[in-house]
Amino acid sequence: MGAAMRRIAFLRMTALGAFSAGLVCSAHAGDATRGADLFQQNCSPCHSSEPSQNLVGPSLHSVVGRAAGSVAGFSYSSAMKNSGITWTPDQLMAYLKAPRKYVPGIKMMFPGLPDEKDRENLIAFLATLSVSTGSNAAATVSQAKEEGR
Secondary structure (H helix, E strand, O other), X not given: OOHHHXXXXXXXXXXXXXXXXXXXXXXXXXXXXXHHHHHHHHHOOOOXXXXXXXXXXXXXXXXXXXXXXXXXXXOOOHHHHOOOOEOOHHHHHHHHHOHHHHOOOOOOOOOOOOOHHHHHHHHHHHHHHHHOOOOOHHHHHHHHHHOOO
């Protein structure tokens, strides 16, 4: 089996785990494999999926459940640092539709993903980025929901 096929199989397994762990709520159930393609096309020119690897934008590893503006070593805009956002699937859905409208004053120039299904798929992939390394992102998301974030 080639590397691409192993990656797809891995994404399918981790996406299933993310959904069963409650990372992606049923209202936003997406396809992580399609989300990986969307990440490659739209996000990877500026963002890494690897931990602690910032590019033009911050690493998106373990983004689901993380506080906005909190990646060490990345220079965020004041707007993002002071947004008070925790990146739950619902927050990501709203943000990814039109980032500059959702958080005015951010540095990111990406116009957004207007298609809801594309956003669901991308979020499903982003959820796999923390699950795949053994991080307890499900607990982080649950904790954020309990705290009302």
